Amino acid sequence: MNEKVIWDLRIEQVIEKLKKGKRIDGRKLDEYRPLEIKAAFSQNADGSAWVKLGATEVVCGVKFGLGEPYPDSPDEGALSVNAELLPIASPVFEVGPPNEDATELARVVDRGIREAKAIDFKKLCIEEGEKVWIVFIDIYAINDDGNLFDASSIAALTALLNARIPKLEDGEIVKKEYSGKLKLGKLPLLTTFAKISNFILLDPCLAEEKSKEGRFSVATTEDKKITAMQKGEVGAFKLKELENCIDLAFEKSAAVRKTIKESIGED
């Protein structure tokens, strides 16, 4: 109850300030919050990343599993992206299997990576029609202070970039030994915007998310291709607004990509 009153005041504040061209935390409209990445934080994961975007925290782990290929792509590995909005991350998140918010998050991150052909699935074939690698990307929200989408996308890309493929012996995984790194063809990243009172804001914080009239995310690659889009939440965007978002995404994701590379010692 009091919680509601506080948020109502925050929303008022967000809108008040925006009318004066200012964001509640002092950022410019097209400015990301400070980004910190800890790559490879988990030893049991084959690849991992802990991402802080402002106060928003997301962890991601990559594991390789063995499985059968899909009948219509017998020489290709597979990708499975899952996300959990842990109750740790927010007083409003609940215990239980992924809800529709977590499902949307996982699927949008998945599409960005999959459609960019970031992973060469043919290289993940072990025995055609019989055995392939399945890449599991598991994302956990640890603290939700807004824009879990971009934080998750950054965590997933970083975890993939430091992921090592397990060593096989007689068709079984050898624990703690690796045959090499996973190589990525593209580096797709999601860039997310909120619309509030006809302003378009990059990387909305929680107070801004609660004020928003629509979310728009676009996944782009380093060579300025679009690989996924998602308009979500209640609200409507004008074509001009979408076009501006796409241009900003090309520009802003480049800086994020640089931070990611630094985090894995590739700069």
Place this chain on the structure above:
Amino acid sequence: MNEKVIWDLRIEQVIEKLKKGKRIDGRKLDEYRPLEIKAAFSQNADGSAWVKLGATEVVCGVKFGLGEPYPDSPDEGALSVNAELLPIASPVFEVGPPNEDATELARVVDRGIREAKAIDFKKLCIEEGEKVWIVFIDIYAINDDGNLFDASSIAALTALLNARIPKLEDGEIVKKEYSGKLKLGKLPLLTTFAKISNFILLDPCLAEEKSKEGRFSVATTEDKKITAMQKGEVGAFKLKELENCIDLAFEKSAAVRKTIKESIGED
């Protein structure tokens, strides 16, 4: 609430009229509502039917799948009948997995077909002990204006009658090609009755269902055999009443069978 009041009035009306020997919609006690059948309405289904029985609407699709036979019948295919009471069909139906009403409906339709030996399961064996056809019959209630049992039974039989068995190549299903029609040995149909104030009514509409003190369904074949029975809902039947129902079922299902054959161009 208002809904409840309206139904209470309708129930009063049903009983009032019955006492004068009349049904609420003017039908005779042993009269079916108008029946319309659209066979093979869905291209992706291997067999299908859209049934309107008065305002009650049910769709049914048949799909053939590959599976292993049961250990105790290694040379026989299998049958799986499922029903969903879609929330589309009624303001009181809920989203979710089949509840006990849907389960009963599916199992009664299943028994009628299975016990009549309508399907020759031995002909659905592909490789003994290894691979057989599984016949999936999936029933969806689209509009519930009473007697979903008979509408579902009619839809299932019609869908089976226009079902084609997929073509196999190297043990895999070839999409959109068929090896022939499924042939049925018998044409079992369910005929359902409601008991209201000691009257027995064929094909109860929704208002009659809400007034009923017991439901009785009997599946019969064209050669006057009984293949399944189900007394359901709260209420009790006298032996004489049951016997009359069986005789009526033999008679009334014959006309329905004729309409089904017309719908698939076999008359």
Place this chain on the structure above:
Amino acid sequence: MNEKVIWDLRIEQVIEKLKKGKRIDGRKLDEYRPLEIKAAFSQNADGSAWVKLGATEVVCGVKFGLGEPYPDSPDEGALSVNAELLPIASPVFEVGPPNEDATELARVVDRGIREAKAIDFKKLCIEEGEKVWIVFIDIYAINDDGNLFDASSIAALTALLNARIPKLEDGEIVKKEYSGKLKLGKLPLLTTFAKISNFILLDPCLAEEKSKEGRFSVATTEDKKITAMQKGEVGAFKLKELENCIDLAFEKSAAVRKTIKESIGED
């Protein structure tokens, strides 16, 4: 509501009496309720037992199933212990999959048996790496008048002791024929205590369970080894109390073991 009032009075009574060194049902602090065991009561089970401990009743059945061994123990069979707190057993038990209470119960019984190496899993290997016996122990609470833990442990051990291993022919189970008895290396039994007002009571009845400030169970073998422990429920134990419980468990389980042997005609 009235239920609650009655239990509150019973709890008062339990504590009142304890202060005078007496238990509500007249037992000594370290005394079990009367124990009755009916071994092999179910013909379809491979082994079974019906246990009455005072008014507490538990049934247990053992079934052998065929399965694949775990990759890290290719020459060993497996054990699966499940427990259901049937709503039959208590007005507060609910329909549905095992809750956390049933899960704890099953796992504590499981650990007692497993860690004692009561079952020689190597003897349950049929074909290394391919096929092994899985021992299913299924426990059902029938009447909960307290201490389901010990009743379940007694039922599980008795059911194992009268369990017969099915006969195999061509790798399949032959119904109603057996190749021999399951032999147990140890006879582990759980002994459970409640702490109430700083008294430690053996085999708490329901009124005592409701009064308790902590439960402690210890699984012991006939050669005075400890094979499992579980402190459960809210409450704290002093080291001295735990040590006394262990000593009592060694002593009291011996008598129970004797009753079990009698029930299977081995005395």
Place this chain on the structure above:
Amino acid sequence: MLVSKAKRPDGRKADELREIKIEAGVLNRADGSCYLEWGQNKVVVAVYGPREALPKHIQNPNKALVNYIYRMATFSVPERKNPKPGRREIEISKVCGEALESAIFVERFPNTTIDIFVEILDSNAGTRVAALTAAAVALADAGIPMRDLVSAVSVGRANGEIIVDLTKEEEDAEDAVDIPMAIMPNTQEFVLLQMDGIMSKEEWSKAIAMGQKACQQIYKLQREALRKRYLAAEKE
């Protein structure tokens, strides 16, 4: 009515029931209970209620809800049953609950629920009618007012003969028909009637008549169990 004299696999006559033992009031936590053995079948039933139906929105202001849950123990069948309730158990729970509700004066207990929990501990065909028979006794033991008891039996055909109380072996016959039925023994009205198999109306009528007779025997056993229970209770 002619009853065949041919002997059945277990030596019974066509209209002969397996041995049935009924004991009422066997559990102390339930409001009513019954333990029943019917041949190899072993059933425990507990009844709770009428008690407040919760959550409140499921309450019916005009009558008690009757909630019948039929379950089989994993080890009660030849091959271990999955602990998760199957569609068969769900359907049986529904129609058996409806059968019993037909006999209970539910209108006397608005906003309540009468819960009937059944567990099958060993089985050999006919568990649903065994359970229904036991449940009627448990309801009476709980003091739930009923128009009449409910007595149930399965009838049908196996190996060319119309018979009562089929065993698993008979249910597996090539020509088997299984007809579980339950009646209120005083009015002879049917509250449960199902059928699996294919037969003519004439055969069906013959089977039903045998079932009606068998239900009267079962009714006698139910009353006897209740009588014993009342005598024992009086003594206490």
Place this chain on the structure above:
Amino acid sequence: MLVSKAKRPDGRKADELREIKIEAGVLNRADGSCYLEWGQNKVVVAVYGPREALPKHIQNPNKALVNYIYRMATFSVPERKNPKPGRREIEISKVCGEALESAIFVERFPNTTIDIFVEILDSNAGTRVAALTAAAVALADAGIPMRDLVSAVSVGRANGEIIVDLTKEEEDAEDAVDIPMAIMPNTQEFVLLQMDGIMSKEEWSKAIAMGQKACQQIYKLQREALRKRYLAAEKE
């Protein structure tokens, strides 16, 4: 804007829609309904509400909840679908419900829910936009006040061409891009926009422009269906 003249597998032009039939008010139990055929796609939609949201704790005192449930019949796809809703259906339900809510005057109906149930009975690509188009008609049929209708179409690329209304065959092309979109036809604002595939911003802009044009055609068909429905209702 130049539209390619190359013919597509089914003979359509790049900017040509498949045949679309819309019928409003087809079900008598729902408050509003619509049946739509779009090429091989067949969709039924029912709308209930605004009705009291239950359980009470989900109620929003400031607005109606919009609950959109998109499901595919098991037989509506080439290989039988698992009856359990998949993650794809859950995501589509979420974003399509949000798209429609953007057009509904939800603030007029506090504490209520508007339930929109969609079932796909046959399919060949573009089912989510077909369903959304049908749902907008069903909402209007239910008399739910809206800022504007919602018209939806999928655009994208296949075999090097920017096209509208892709078929399954086109979606399976090596270079396929699928962009489901929905707009409010009067304001041209986007309420749904998704994308699968990889393309440049220029191609995307071209596809979107074709989609905007197509939505105006679809809008016309929606209004026509509603007009027929109102005329029929008036006669009654």
Place this chain on the structure above:
Amino acid sequence: MLVSKAKRPDGRKADELREIKIEAGVLNRADGSCYLEWGQNKVVVAVYGPREALPKHIQNPNKALVNYIYRMATFSVPERKNPKPGRREIEISKVCGEALESAIFVERFPNTTIDIFVEILDSNAGTRVAALTAAAVALADAGIPMRDLVSAVSVGRANGEIIVDLTKEEEDAEDAVDIPMAIMPNTQEFVLLQMDGIMSKEEWSKAIAMGQKACQQIYKLQREALRKRYLAAEKE
């Protein structure tokens, strides 16, 4: 008490703990939180409450409910864990919640719930005691009044030696015994005690004594983490 001088696989002495780092107050959305590293184990804990328990019918008018949820991330173990919680996680959640409740003044907060959520992000034996240790700190950080902190450690036997703080490698020894324990460090009372393995009472007593000593070290680290947190909070 004699402690063996034999070195363990990772070079530790029998009574030597792995390195432990504790940080309190790491999350801004939770009422209390803690991040803990214990050897390879990595744990995050968030505490919410006391807050109103919902739905209302679960409320206890005499005390706060303590709801402890222990989960492992899929990637925190050598082979990817199924995301669905397993029976192990359910049992651990139950007994660890009961252990903590033994120390909390729950009677001061009727009708509320205190929610404690644990996620294991990397693991190498001893995660339940690591989590319990972190949870006690998170509870203190949330300002929940407690009789005492709770300090936890696992003791046992491997390769013939009685040791504290077993690693996975030690847990896999032929003769391994694992005894997770938690005490209230001031009263030395046990609030958690479990055991896996087979040993004599004498060995058990020796292990427990080592565990009690280790808990005092852990208690020191917990207090230190809380002290830092309070100093930092004061500065703000």
